[in-house]
Amino acid sequence: MRDTGIFTEQVKPGPGISPASSARMKIEQAHERSAAYGIPRTAMPDYGPLGKSDLADLLAQNRVLHQHALPVMENLYEQIVNTHNMVILTDVHGLIIHALGDADFLEKADRVALSPGVAWSESSKGTNAIGTAIAEKSPTIVHADQHYLEANSFLTCSAAPIFDVMGSVIGVLDVTGDQHNFHKHTMALVRMSAQMIENQLFASSFQDAIKLSFHSRPEFLGTLMEGIACFDSEGRFLSASRSGLFQLGLSMSALQAHTFSSLFGLPVSALHAHYRTATPGLLTLCLHNGVRVYAKSQNLKPQPAAARHVLDNARLPKVVEAKSKLSSLHYLDTGDEQVARAIDKLQRVLGRDISILVTGETGTGKELLAQAVHNDSPRKSSPFVAVNCASIPETLIESELFGYEDGAFTGARKKGNIGKILQANGGTLFLDEIGDMPLNLQARLLRVLQERMVTPLGSNKSIPVNLALICATNRNLREMITKGEFRDDLYYRLNGLVVRLPPLRERSDLDVVISKVLATESEGRQYRLAPEVMQVFHAHGWPGNFRQLTNLLRTAIVMTDADMEIRLEHLAEDFLEDLDLTTAPLVLPRSTKPASLDALEMDAIQLALQQHQGNVTAAAKALGVSRNTIYRKQASWKNE
Structure with missing residues (x-):
C-alpha cells in the first residue's frame, strides 16, 4: 500500500506509534475484516438502493438525526462547494439517508451509488470511510486505493461518526470526492460539523x-x-x-x-x-x-x-474575576532561591524574541508565571492568549489554534473564527501542556513559528503574525522525543529559555506563599493558621501543589469560626485522611512556638514517622522525599 501522506488526522496513536503508522494499521485491520467478509477486491459491488417503502422507513427511523443534521450539512457543503465533493449522512448501519453534491461530481457518484438507500458498511463495500468509521467508532480517512474495492479507488473520503446522548454511534457524516481533489482541512471540517450535530441532538433531548x-x-x-x-x-x-x-x-x-x-x-x-x-x-x-x-x-x-x-444565606461561588492579582514577576518572587533564579533569567529575556518553556509539576503556577512575564514585557498592552492543549478535544484543537474560514461553525459566528494564534497577534501566546499537542499539529505549529504566517482551515491565504511564545509542560519532552511522541525540531524551537518551577514541597517560602494565598482568597479579612495546621502543612508532600493548597484554604476559610483561625477541624476530610489524622490524635513532637527551619524539618519528619508507625518508606512518600533524605537528616541530627 503506498503512503499518501494524509494519515495524520485519523486516529490518536498509542505510545511510541506515529500518527501515520497508526493510520496505516487502522486501514490494514479494516482490509482484514473486509477479506473475512468474503468480498473479492475486483468485484463489482451491489449499488442497488432500498426500495421506495424501505427508504421511507429509513427516513422515518432517522427523522430526528436527519432533522438536526440537514442544516449542518448545508453549511458544510457551502465550505466545500465547487471542489468536486459531496456531503453524505448515513445511519448507524451505513445506509445513506441524505446527500448533497456538486453537479459535476454527481455523475461520477452515480457510478458508485452515493445516493439515499445505498449501504456503505464494511460488510457491503469493504474498507471505506463510512463503514470503517462505524466499525472503529472514530473519524476515518480512506484515500484512493486504500478502498478495499478497486471500483472505489477514484474516491477520497473523510468520515466522522455521530454519537447519541448516551455515547452510542447513530450515524456518520462524510465528505466524499475525487481523489485528485483531496484537501488536508476536510477532516477537521467534518469533525466540527459532526460535533455540531451531536450538540444539537443533545440540546433537544x-x-x-x-x-x-x-x-x-x-x-x-x-x-x-x-x-x-x-x-x-x-x-x-x-x-x-x-x-x-x-x-x-x-x-x-x-x-x-x-x-x-x-x-x-x-x-x-x-x-x-x-x-x-x-x-x-x-x-x-x-x-x-x-x-x-x-x-x-x-x-x-x-x-x-x-x-x-x-x-x-448560602455562600456561592465567586463570579469570574477579570484579571489576576498576581500580575508581575516581582510579586511572584516570595523568597525561594529556585524561583528567584528562574525570575532573574526571565527578566533578562523580556522583550527579546526568545521562546520560553516552563516546566514543572501540575499546579506549580506555570500559567501564572506566563501571565506575569507578559505583564512585565513590552507587549503588556496587547493580548495574552492562553490555550490548554490538554483541555481541548483533539478534534477541535486545530480549528481553535489556527482558526477557520467564513462559515459560522459556532452557530452565531457567521464570519468564521480567527483562531487563538491570530488573537495573540502583537501579544503573547501561552500554550499550556504543550506535550499533549497531537503530532500532526506540532508540525503545523512549527511551520507557523518558522514562517510567522498562519493559514486558517479552509483558506488558501496565509496571514502574517507577530507574537511572543511561552509554552509549559509537566511532561518530560526529551523522553517523549525518544518515543516518537514529540517532534525534536519543535522542541529545539521552543526551548530558547527553559525554566523550572519547583513543586511546593521543595520550596523554602511556604509560609509566605500561604500568606499570599490567604490574602487573595479572604476578600479583605485576615485569616490565620493555627500552629498545628502550619506544622501539618510543612509536613505534607502537596502532590497538587498550589492548586491543592488554594482549594484547601478556600474551603477552610468558609468553615472557620468568628475568630478567623483555621484549625485542623476546618480542613477537608480527604486531606486529613491522606495525613492519617482523622482516627488518631495529633501529637506534636516539639513545642508549637516559632522554630527554626531545621527544627520544623525535624518536626515534619518525626511527625510523619509517628503517623506511619516508624515506616520510613511510607513516611518518605507522605513527605514527598526519598528514604535517603530521611536517613541523612536523622544522622545529621544525631551528630549535632
Whole structure:
C-alpha cells in the first residue's frame, strides 16, 4: 500500500506509534475484516438502493438525526462547494439517508451509488470511510486505493461518526470526492460539523433538564469546546456531551453514579439560588479532580420557598474575576532561591524574541508565571492568549489554534473564527501542556513559528503574525522525543529559555506563599493558621501543589469560626485522611512556638514517622522525599 501522506488526522496513536503508522494499521485491520467478509477486491459491488417503502422507513427511523443534521450539512457543503465533493449522512448501519453534491461530481457518484438507500458498511463495500468509521467508532480517512474495492479507488473520503446522548454511534457524516481533489482541512471540517450535530441532538433531548455548560477557560463557553452536562431537578446526572465527558475525565457509565454535587462540589439547590439573582454571572466551580471550571446554566426549575430561605444565606461561588492579582514577576518572587533564579533569567529575556518553556509539576503556577512575564514585557498592552492543549478535544484543537474560514461553525459566528494564534497577534501566546499537542499539529505549529504566517482551515491565504511564545509542560519532552511522541525540531524551537518551577514541597517560602494565598482568597479579612495546621502543612508532600493548597484554604476559610483561625477541624476530610489524622490524635513532637527551619524539618519528619508507625518508606512518600533524605537528616541530627 503506498503512503499518501494524509494519515495524520485519523486516529490518536498509542505510545511510541506515529500518527501515520497508526493510520496505516487502522486501514490494514479494516482490509482484514473486509477479506473475512468474503468480498473479492475486483468485484463489482451491489449499488442497488432500498426500495421506495424501505427508504421511507429509513427516513422515518432517522427523522430526528436527519432533522438536526440537514442544516449542518448545508453549511458544510457551502465550505466545500465547487471542489468536486459531496456531503453524505448515513445511519448507524451505513445506509445513506441524505446527500448533497456538486453537479459535476454527481455523475461520477452515480457510478458508485452515493445516493439515499445505498449501504456503505464494511460488510457491503469493504474498507471505506463510512463503514470503517462505524466499525472503529472514530473519524476515518480512506484515500484512493486504500478502498478495499478497486471500483472505489477514484474516491477520497473523510468520515466522522455521530454519537447519541448516551455515547452510542447513530450515524456518520462524510465528505466524499475525487481523489485528485483531496484537501488536508476536510477532516477537521467534518469533525466540527459532526460535533455540531451531536450538540444539537443533545440540546433537544434534554429540554426540561438542568443544562450546565462549563470549561476551564471562560472564553470557550458558547463554543464547540464547552462541556455540557445535564441533570434532573434533584441533581441526578442524566448525560454529558462528548466534550463534557472529556473534561470530566469519566466515562458515561461511570458518571451514572454521580450527582451535580459529587461532580462540582456544590448542592444543586445553590445553583438555583444563584440564578434567582438579578444579574447572575458565571460560576466558578471545582471538578471532582480538582480542576477549576467556569460555568453557566440553563432551564432551571424554581425551588420551593422553604428551601429558598436557607439558600439565600448560602455562600456561592465567586463570579469570574477579570484579571489576576498576581500580575508581575516581582510579586511572584516570595523568597525561594529556585524561583528567584528562574525570575532573574526571565527578566533578562523580556522583550527579546526568545521562546520560553516552563516546566514543572501540575499546579506549580506555570500559567501564572506566563501571565506575569507578559505583564512585565513590552507587549503588556496587547493580548495574552492562553490555550490548554490538554483541555481541548483533539478534534477541535486545530480549528481553535489556527482558526477557520467564513462559515459560522459556532452557530452565531457567521464570519468564521480567527483562531487563538491570530488573537495573540502583537501579544503573547501561552500554550499550556504543550506535550499533549497531537503530532500532526506540532508540525503545523512549527511551520507557523518558522514562517510567522498562519493559514486558517479552509483558506488558501496565509496571514502574517507577530507574537511572543511561552509554552509549559509537566511532561518530560526529551523522553517523549525518544518515543516518537514529540517532534525534536519543535522542541529545539521552543526551548530558547527553559525554566523550572519547583513543586511546593521543595520550596523554602511556604509560609509566605500561604500568606499570599490567604490574602487573595479572604476578600479583605485576615485569616490565620493555627500552629498545628502550619506544622501539618510543612509536613505534607502537596502532590497538587498550589492548586491543592488554594482549594484547601478556600474551603477552610468558609468553615472557620468568628475568630478567623483555621484549625485542623476546618480542613477537608480527604486531606486529613491522606495525613492519617482523622482516627488518631495529633501529637506534636516539639513545642508549637516559632522554630527554626531545621527544627520544623525535624518536626515534619518525626511527625510523619509517628503517623506511619516508624515506616520510613511510607513516611518518605507522605513527605514527598526519598528514604535517603530521611536517613541523612536523622544522622545529621544525631551528630549535632
